[in-house]
Amino acid sequence: MRIRLDPWPVDTQDGQLTLKPFAGLVFDAETDLWAAIPTRGIPERMRRILVVDGKPRMEARLLLDDGAGALSVAGFGAFVVGAVDLCPHGSRQAQLQGVSARRVLAYSGDAPLEVARLSPRNPHSGVLEYQPHAFAGAQVEGARAAVQTLMLRREQAMSAELASPLPLDETDVDALPDTLVLQDGPVRPGEAGRAVVGYVKTLHTDYLGADRIGLLTALRPGERTPVLRFKLGDRGDGAGEGREQRFTWYVRLCDAPFYQHPLAGVMRLEMHAPEDTDFVPRGVQDIADLSGALLCRLASQPHKDPRAPQNLIPTAALEQAMGRAMGSAEMVTRRIRAHLAGQYGSRVVA
Amino acid sequence: MVLGTEDATPVTFWFAVSPGASVQMDDLVVVETRKPDGQMVRFYGLVDHVRTRHEGVTFDSDVADVVAGLLPASVSYAARVLVTRVSPENFIPPQPGDSVQHARGEDLRIALSADKMKRAFPGGLLADGQVLPVNYQFVNGESGGHINISGISGVATKTSYALFLLHSIFRSGVLDSRHEGHATRALIFNVKGEDLLFLDKPNKEVEGVERGVRAAKNLPQGRYDLLGLPMSPFQDVQFLAPPREGGSGVIVPNVEQRLGGVTPFVFTVREFCARRMLPYAFADRNASLNLGFVIGSIEDKLARLAQGGDAPHLTVSDWKAETNALLDESVRFSELGEARIETFPQLVAYLDYKLLEENEGAGDRRWTGNQSPATLQAFIRRLRGVQKHLSPLVRGDLTAAQAEKYRPNILGGRFKTSVVDINRLGSHAQMFVVGVLLRDLFEHKERYGRQDTVFVVLDELNKYAPREGDSPIKDVLLDIAERGRSLGIILIGAQQTASEVERRIVSNAAIRVVGRLDLAEAERPEYRFLPQSFRARAGILQPGTMLVSQPDVPNPVLVNYPFPAWATRRDEVAEAVGVQETEDAGRDWLGE
Secondary structure (H helix, E strand, C coil): CCCCECCCCCCCCCCCEEEEECCCCEEECCCCCCCCECCCCCCCCCCEEEEEEEEEEEEEEEEEECCCCCEEEEEEEEEEEEEEEECCCCCCCCEEEEEEEEEEEEEECCCCCCCEEECCCCCCCCCEEEEEEEECCCCCCHHHHHHHHHHHHHHHHHHHHHCCECCCCCCCCCCCCCEEEEEECCCCCCCCCECEEEEECCEEEECCCCCCCHHHHHCCCCCECCCEEEECCCCCCCCCCCCCEEEEEEEECCCCCCCECCCCCEEEEEEEECCCCCCCCHHHHHHHHHHHHHHHHHCCCCCCCCCCCCCCHHHHHHHHHHHHHHCCHHHHHHHHHHHHHHHCCCCCCC | CECCCCCCCCCEEEEECCCCCCCCCCCEEEEEEECCCCCEEEEEEEEEEEEEEEECCCCCCHHHHHHCCCCCCEEEEEEEEEEEEEECCCCCCCCCCCCEEECCCHHHHHHCCHHHCCCEEEEEECCCCCEEEEEHHHCECCCCECEEEECCCCCCCHHHHHHHHHHHHHHCCCCHHHCCHHHCEEEEEECCCCHHHHCCCEECCHHHHHHHHHHHHCCCCCHHHHHCCCCCCCCCEEEEECECCCCCCCCCECCCCCCCCEEECCEEHHHHHHCCCHHHHCCCCCCCHHHHHHHHHHHHHHHHHHCCCCCCCEEECCCCHHHCCCCCCCCCCCCCCCEEECEHHHHHHHHHHHHHHCCCCCCCHHHHCCCCHHHHHHHHHHHHHHHHHHCCCEECCCCHHHHHHCCCCCCCCCCCEEEEECCCCCHHHHHHHHHHHHHHHHHHHHHHCCCCCEEEEECCHHHHCECCCCCHHHHHHHHHHHHHHHHCEEEEEEECCHHHECHHHHHCCCEEEECCCCHHHHCCHHHCCCCHHHHHHHHHCCCCEEEEECCCCCCCEEEECCCCCECCCHHHECHHHHHHHHHHHHHHHCCC
16 A cells, blocks of 8 residues: 655645546547647747636625514625736736625525625725625525625636637637636636636546546646547436537646655646537647646746645735735624624624 | 835835836935824925835745746835924824825925025935035024034045035025125135145036036036036135245245145244143143143243243243253344244253253252153153144244234135145144144134134044043034034034044034945944934945935935035146246245
């Protein structure tokens, strides 16, 4: 028995590696030859990379009392979605784009709530404004899920809006877009036809099977596997018929240190695939070819980021900026307390 | 905008510089903050620290990722302000987010407390080309007095700045506003080289240098124009120099570079006695108590001896020629039994006779008092030590007219500025001249009061008023420092190291100026008036740049001042004066 480290710190939600076998069918899309493909580098035409991420936060759990004795749950929450705009050739400064916090008063129930406006205690700190948002159901965690959903929706809208269009047919020679969006996590419905790549930092699902996974260990930094195709939600029972098709491939960002498991430093990428075709469109092919070079450039260092190399350099900066945009959680909680105390006439404030 | 991540206090705060704006050290800024009751409070201050850094990054190596365009980061450009004034005096802190502006125009005047100055003269230019006003009431003794300048020799250009201040005081019009311009005088001791002997000559390099500086600093006008000062040399200057040694008949100033226009000065033997100059011949610091008594009593005796006559020489009756075979032949006898003392060596010989030889070695009891022969011998030995240095200065072989002509006349006459060149004198003679002239000046002012200010420029204060030990000159300087301002004598003193000068002299100076300092020196307590950041910078100041501290402004201000409009070296003198100068020199030789 050999013991190896999962590279990610223990306080992250999951390890980097779980490898539950994928139940459905996975097809070779690019080639039948299961061998490493070297990167082709980043072509000059690719001018702009946008790394999109989002961050939710719950700021207070609330109980609403309608005066007639009926209780319902609600919560003050906030989320930020933003992007880092960078040039893959390093010809200009990376910039944050659209990083601003939105605040949500998520509640269950039918009676509509008004905007909650938390006025500042002195003129030099800003107003906090919580937009009401109703969710169905009465679960305690409903508010959190509602904020999360809003964030994902916004993230997806942002990715789709920023990315270049990407024709998903076989022939277009000018397919390579000039603006590519890297989005944290798998791609989402609604982004098809745009140059959006989802990057999955963890390897929780094994799409390869025992006979093919060995190639991941053999990949050298920058190299990738051939592109595969699968159907989202395919459980092998035919129930997923008609659901979205995805392309996926794996890229190694760095050599795994000897004490970590051999798949450390491998990332899975995902893009939308056209319905029921067995070719890889030119645009997807080009993006797969440049992905090794691009991700090796963006990969972070273990001494700077505990989730290196998968947590990319711009992502870490973006996470920090998003945390800052939401403000200090402690201060916000106090403001909420002071606001409620002020509203209900008590002199007791935070 | 005032930063919220650093403490903002009523005396110091940090602010962020907006993109596109720039601020440098020494810029003056103003911030306005609103109290909860709506009242505005304005903070005026001086930038003493500026920095940039990448914000939002954690590791030093992140800079490479930022430059490579991978890591988004913003540059934070921030500056620290030392507040010089709060108006009105509500010492609340400025609020984070208050906007900070460059102080210009009226704000600048308030920042530098110029609005509190009834009379001010320009003390130099700030970094951005604006004028620093210096309160004249803190110079001329009304509210305070004296200027002290510290800095390493050569690079700190202490004398140049002292002269610039004098030029500014004389020519900026500040004197006219008090109707005292006609009677204000300056006495400058030249202790190094003959640089100051050309103050009345235009400098041929000044226009070129100033044009260069104006272009380099992108100033709207030349620096002299900005300061409102004429770019011209000193006016009404007399140059005094000690006479050359030897040369019995003609008295010629002992200067090399300047051929004409220098007046020699001498003291007569009678003046030496009557005006009690003897102590100033003993300027060394370790004089014993007994020697002090001897000096005091001999001084008294000589003064009595000099009474009742006005010839430059002394006449004594109790000294026979044969009693002193060492005397040279210049001893003349006007009558039997009377001897003339016409030279300083003769005076020394006479004292030697009175103290050690008369009565077969016992001396004259009335002169010796009860002092032991050893002390008396020490006295004579020391006097002989300085004899060589003082003999050209103290002479009795003059006519009364000559004595009158060559007596240093600093306060009378048409000259506003007197330069006394003592650089070629030995250190004993330098001390003697400085001590005697300052003492005379002080006594004169004690009699006539303060209405006319006299500025005394003296470099190397550490030599004349050292922290350790006593000397008669130090006493005079201390008197000037402590009482001079009420009498209208203002000391513009300079030294390399303020830590080696008598503390009371430095601490009495209202205006303190620091040029380039040795960094170890800058940490001494004498420079505590400089904030820490200024002390560190004092080590890198360039020539022509000074830190000026004045009582009205709580923090020192960095200024630069223009290149001298007067020649500071022989080769800087504009050529046109050559012929006239030669003629002057000829006339001097002829004794006119």
